[in-house]
Amino acid sequence: MSTPIPIVADTVDRGTGIASPRRQLLRRMLRSRSLVIGGSIVLFVVLVALLAPIIAPFDPDHIGTGRRLAVPGGKFLLGTDEFGRDILSRVIFGARYTLYIGLVAVGIGLVFGVAIGAAAAYAGGWFGGLLMRVMDLLYTFPDVLIALGLVAFLGPNLTNAMIAVGLSAIPYYARVTYAVVLSERQKPYVDAAQVVGASHIRVVVRHLMPNVLPPMIVVASLGFSAAVLSAAALSFLGLGAQPPMPEWGLMLSTGRNYITRAPWLVVGPGVAIFVTVMAFNLFGDGVRDLLDPRQRQRTL
Amino acid sequence: MADVESPMAGLLAVEDLTVAFGRGSSAAAALRDVSFALRRGETLALVGESGSGKSLTALSIMGLLPTEGQVSAGRVLLGGDDLLRKSRDDMIRTRGSRVSMVFQEPMTSLNPVLTIGRQLTEGLQFHRKVSRAAADARALDLLRLVGMTNPEARLKQYPHQLSGGMRQRVMIAMALACEPDLIIADEPTTALDVSIQAQIIDLLLDIKERLGTSILLITHDLGVVAEMADRIAVLYAGRVVEIADCLQLFDAPRHPYTEGLLAAVPRLDLLVADGADRIRLAELPGSVPSPGERLSGCPFAPRCSLAIERCSAEMPPMRTVAEGHTAACWVRAAA
Secondary structure: OOOOOOOOOOOOOOOOOOOOHHHHHHHHHHHOHHHHHHHHHHHHHHHHHHOHHHHOOOOOOOOOOOOOOOOOEOOEOOOEOOOOOEHHHHHHHHHHHHHHHHHHHHHHHHHHHHHHHHHHHHHOHHHHHHHHHHHHHHHOOOHHHHHHHHHHHHOOOHHHHHHHHHHHOHHHHHHHHHHHHHHHOOOHHHHHHHHOOOOHHHHHHHHHHHHHHHHHHHHHHHHHHHHHHHHHHHHHOOOOOOOOOOOHHHHHHHHHHHOOOOOHHHHHHHHHHHHHHHHHHHHHHHHHHHHOHHHHHHHO | OOOOOOHHHOOEEEEEEEEEEOOHHHOEEEEEEEEEEEOOOOEEEEEOOOOOOHHHHHHHHHOOOOOOEEEEEEEEEEOOEEHHHOOHHHHHHHEOOOEEEEOOOOOOOOOOOOOHHHHHHHHHHHHOOOOHHHHHHHHHHHHHHOOOOOHHHHHOOOHHHOOHHHHHHHHHHHHHOOOOOEEEEEOOOOOOOHHHHHHHHHHHHHHHHHHOOEEEEEEOOHHHHHHHOOEEEEEEOOEEEEEEEHHHHHHOOOOHHHHHHHHOOOOHHHHOOOHHHOOOOOOOOOOOOOOOOOOOOOOOHHHOOOOOHHHHHOOOOOEEEEOOEEEOOOOOOOO
């Protein structure tokens, strides 16, 4: 014990693997069918939204581009609506609103939901209990019902619809965050962080949040499709987008009047909503499988 | 408690620390009148069975007791400041910079999603307010100090890319980052396999020698104690029953519980010997009283073969039996 003992280093070096982790991840991603299909459609929708002014054949709001209620085909691939507007152009521009609604609504839900869930789980006690019971109470009502009430209160326009959809999703995100933080905060690395002098806020933001993020990505991509659907429903009921916005839900709503004479009025936006929602669901499932270690063997 | 060294002589003095769980009449004392002192550059081992209050003592010093537990009496003096009277912000500034801790589980004590470099530099950034570059340079020095191979590459790696032994080295480097006076090592080798245990013990000894850091070693492994500790405090059912220099305690234990503990250490030569030499492992009869049981006398009395009437009626005080050796027993450490 008296002579200084040389420090023996571990001989095993795990630093140099064979395939780089990034390439392994890519390979796993490509092997997941739902991720590839969902991701491609999502990418396609995003591109359509971004390039809408370039790829849309006509001005979506221009009345009398063609004959009223023209049958699909020829010049108008998806036909024209009751004002002679090109439906394809309107569906293309509608992608912009849909993505915008999804992003804003999910953003609002995530920010508040994660903050509330993390605070409740980390603080615990009567404060955390009270917070989560309030969330549970809100969770018992259907999202759309809460959103409806909020829009009625705020006034019917697209911005308020997005806010309402976002707010109504908060309990969902709060509950998921609560569960994740509750299990993470009991892990020894939280104690280890406190031991080197990290404050509570620091522990939550620097140490817990990065661990909460992966499951939240999954929840957010699934929540995105729910938000798109809710917003379309609000617009359909006349509480969201207002005419002449080329918003898919609104297009369905007005096209509904002509459903027997000109069904193509609802087919365009209807299919668009269906495909987009399905794509985000597939994408979310794919990401979940990718992040879930129990599913690894199957995808490997 | 007159025999406890004056706090001035040392770095850390724990005096009459009492910790209870629950409130009012349902309160159960998990630590009772725990007192010990630790000098600068010294290693003191806290030994005892599971549930004897070793880890609780450590958490009380760090100010990280679970919310259900509270300190009902006593002082924890670090260089003269009472840590138990400090405000929460003061305590946050103390943790990591003056006292730090190494945990038992190197596999789960590192954050899985942050790189080694980030975790090493974290304490430096908020205690010392150093720049990113300076912190990285210091992290590199720390990794070299704890004997990591290829330290530059390690900084960018994640915990899952390291073995258990290497992770424990990182934990030790983290604890050392702000050069604390005291490191509490809570079973630092328990979760590691034997050959790695020896490396970590060597590392801790080496660091103590080079940096003069005091170590409060918490363990139930008497082999580790024999290799590392200068002095030993034996805990039983939340009370300190004996404190002595390492050799003295192994050679001439005074408390019957310490004797039992030493007798229960497996000796390979005797366990595998043929014929008459072969012995069974000694065990202590009975079990540790639960914290809820209120014993007026010595907590070890029900299991003690030497117990006399007085033992179950009155708690024996710590008495000096030799230079630097105190024990609490009416029979073996009588005045």
